[in-house]
Amino acid sequence: MFVKPEAAPALFAGPYALGTLSAAGQDAFPALIRRDGSVVDLRRALDDPSLTMLDVLEDWDRHTAAFADLGGRPSEGDPAVDTFRVHAPLAPRQVLQSGANYRQHVIDLHVAHRDGSDGLSEEEARAEAAEIMDRRAAEDLPYVFIGLPSAITGPYDDVVLPAWAEKPDWELELAAVIGRPAFQVSEEQALDHVAGYTIANDLTDRATVFRRDMPQIGTDWLRSKNAPGFTPLGPWIVPAGSVATPDDLQVTLKLNGETMQDESTKDMIFPVARLIAYISRTVHLLPGDLVLTGSPAGNGMHWGRLLRDGDVMDATVTGLGAQRTRCVAEASA
Structure with missing residues (x-):
């Protein structure tokens, strides 16, 4: 486990957040963490x-009143969160992931990958891409694929870079945690099914996104995104009621102290409610499912700098706490 960001508990919005903690040599347990950093073991509190x-x-609806009461009480000698190991806040059933969902990011990709044969200047190419993004937001559907729960790891755990991963990259994202079953819900109803929000870093090996042996197959998300530990999650689930809007939160990732991603979720092409409504047309979303909402501009491919052994990623989303993960080469792990 790597060093936690200082004062992490105070960074979440609202009076309390939820997490999964453990003491040395003991089983992990669900916990309520107050803003002062004191911890309530929910196994005892809920008997x-x-x-x-x-x-x-x-059983989200039944528990929320109890959580509000527990979160508002004085600590009365409850232990401090810094005395525990912080795990990923939950082990999800299903992980649904959105791609190409930030306007500026996709415009940058559009411009970067043109071959110049269109005769457009960079400014003209950007204007063309912006038009495409406007049309996509108005007329098209989100792009969503499926991740594996086994890729989830804790917010302060080391991330092992597999020996085969030639171009490992970061992708910081807002993740919605489903708290009520959702199937074929409308966009207007969608956020009613969200228990809270957390932070996800959806690591990707760029070298294996597209199949080299059979290019016509297209993307290979199994290989490129689902290595063990490729999705650091947490530290907390912040209840939806403590987040004013999921559509204007700052998503910031620093690599070794240098800011790489720093964008608001208002730049999403398809906001959270629209993503959930779209996914629910096909999928029965269940409590504990994760909906990852895409990553903004500033990935490693943009900077020409991919992840290496010893790199440290510090990640924040407004009101949701902070992650710190260190990259370790597989041979050194």
């Missing part, structure tokens, strides 16, 4: 010794 965060989310 259920086998309780998990998934159990909490499955």
Whole structure:
């Protein structure tokens, strides 16, 4: 486990957040963390010794009043969060991931990959791409694929870079945590099914995104995105009621102290509600499912600088806390 960002508990919005913690040599447990950093073991508070965060989310409506009460009480000697190991806040059932969902990011990609045969200046090419993005937002559908829960790791855990990953890259994202079942819900109803929000860093090996042996197959998300630990998650689930709007949160990633991504979620082409409504046309979304909403401009491919052994990523999303993960080459892990 790597060093936690200082004062992490105070960075979340609202009076409390939820997480999964463990003490040395003991099982992990679902916890309520107050803004002062004090911890309530929800197994004891809810009188259920086998309780998990998934159990909490499955009965979200019944628990929220109790959480508000617990979050508002004085700590009265409750232990501090810094005395525990912080795990990913939950083990999700399903992980749905959106791609190409930030306007500026996609415009940058459009301009970067043109061959110049169109005769347009860079300014003209950007204007053309912006027009395409406007049309896409008005008329098209989100691009969503499926991730694996086994890629999830904790917000302060080391990230092992597999020996085969030639171009590992970061992709910081806002993630919505489903708290009520959702199937064929409208955009207007969609956010009613969100329990809260957390931070996800959806690492990608750029070298294996497209199949070299059979290019006509297209993208290979299994290989490029789902290595163990390729999705640092958390530290907290911040209840939706404590987040004023998911559509204007700052998403910021620093690599070794240098800012690489720094964009608001208002630049999303398809906002959170629209993504959830679209996914629910096909998928029965269940409590504990994650919806990753895409990553803004500033990935490693943009900077010409991919992840290496020893790199440290510091990641924040407004009101949701902070991650710090260190990259470790597989041979050194």
